[in-house]
Amino acid sequence: MTAYEQTLDDVAFVDAWFRHRKDRIGSDVRDISVVSVERLTRGVSRQTWSLDALVDGTPRSFIVRRDHETGAVIPTLLTTEYEVYRGLNDAPVPTARALWFEDDPQWQPDHRAAYVREKIAGDWYLPFIGDDSPEHDERRISASKEHLTQLARLHTADWKSLGFGDVFAVPESPADCAANLIRDNLRRLAEYQFEPSPVLAEGVAQLLESAPRDVPRISLCKGTNGHGEEVWADGRIVAMSDWELACLGDPAYDFAQLQEMVPEIVRDGREVWGWEQALEFYREQSGIDVSLERIHYYRAVNGLLQFLYTHHSGSQVKRLGVTDLRFVWTAWENSFRSNIRLAQEYGFEPEGSAIK
Template identity: 30%
Template sequence: MTARSTEIVAVPPEPLTHWLRTVVPQLPVGDGPVAVERISGGHSNLTYRITDAAGGRWALRRPPTGMVLATAHDMSREWRFISALAGTPVPVPPPVAFCADPEVIGAQFYLMEFVDGDVLGDEASGHRLAAGESRRTAGLDAVDVLADLHAVDPDAVGLGDLRRPGGYLDRQLRRWHRQVHESSVPDLSAVDTAHARLVERAAALPPSDVRIAHGDFRLGNLAVGPDGRVRAVFDWELAALGDPLADLGWLIASWGRPGDEVLPTISGPSLVDGYADRDELVARYVQRSGRDVEHLAFYVAFARWRSACIGAGVYSRYAGGVMGVQEADQGSARLEALQTQARAALAALDE
């Protein structure tokens, strides 16, 4: 099956167009069915560009078409977060409408305004910002947005009911440890050792205030303009009320720099010359948020360990042969990458 045919099945234009005309009549859909083009997504929630005959554009988010866990990919949850944050200093795509009826396109989905911007998701994309101040601005402005997110009072924006009993880190450590042991990874010794030490260290941390944690905050989930300023924050599927420093640790663990001896969790744009260094990002966050980052090494270790757990799930899909046509060494490369992050988590705990 071609990529184009997969897109049509995932978001069939005719029923979507009918829904738009019926439920969202304020949108100028025009004559004929809308055009549907997938613009991001792999094994996470999928994003599509929706274009009408007059050139109007929106973005649609829906779950993946396969391998969906029963408790994952809750589109109403994403919708709640962007709806709650609209009107705050956090730049989110303006929400348009939510569809709870899976019969329309085969799954729940929501529609938001389309935000023009560059999503810098890998090392090569780092060159798309012109060398100079815009590259440095991208990192610093991302941190400013993160601090703005963590300044939002969940109760004030109607998200207070999402609080859960117990500590955020405790829940995360239990959840990911359980999932990694459901994977096909043959050797989990480094993951387990890091987990035991993280549990021990987490118990000794000072209490954290409960804020909105994005869960995957990095340049690959932001749209930036040519000047490097953040225009929108996307991909809220892992968002929760939790420890804000977990977001900062995740950003720093993914923020690779030229010459690093330890690989970042994700091969991102900051590996290119001209982007801000990690110390600059941390200092900017402290300045903007006023938070104590004395224990940041723990949160970086936690981010690396969590990345290893996520990588175990990806490796399992390779090992199970459900990833489609792949290069022969992809599974082994994924396995080595997750072991590298587990070992890096242990090293970060020693800092």
């Protein structure tokens, strides 16, 4: 190990690391040679590195995920993120296969924990999804249906047999989903909260009082999802990605965090596609009813989730003296926005501060 810098920038080290762990890639792997390593720029919460290699002469690509040097922006542990991917190896939804979590200091890049998963070829960007031109209607609806189909498969997956009851807080019943989500997030907040927040207390009180109880089932939920969060190829999702806000709860939770994948298309005064059609299509695929009322509720809960990660960043800035811009910006600008969103939940909205 002394011959290497033991960093992800050192291809020789990464090559030695992957050779050492080649059995994690496959029990029949005889040889592996790392060709290149590159840090990806998308994403803020953690570092993501892309790695190209030859595995028994065949080109393969991998992803390495780890926290920033000072930690993660979000409070979700790196080990939890890995366990989600590992549990999804056997799930009926397309995901990248988790390979191993590196907890041996001798092989940790920069002496920081990291995990490795396969890299799935594809693209996150759908150039037509936001284009309201009529010629894109069919492709936009098709992409929306594909996304809804994968959400349906996720929400109907047997989370118990997949082991997610050991990863996430389990609601006492479907009616407890919303309250369980809030309790679990407040428990995590208590681990690093460094100052009181009246707006959080008031907002949470309102959320608990209005928590929906007409929830049809407990499902494995993804969290952030939709455009920019999944990997696409040839009009299909080949990998669902970004599981940092995953949980066990109400399927409506995912619809509240869905990004751009329910385009509202109106032609000649008739709604061709929108939330009504999307939720009906999802119901046909999953057998699960999701109401707009529950979706609106979890959009309000997003204020609590936002408070968690902004306060988590703020705690690192305050306690550890972190000066990394991503942490400072999150702790300041995003924290302001989360406070406004929570304030809206109990009827207070400073003029000009509306957060949608």
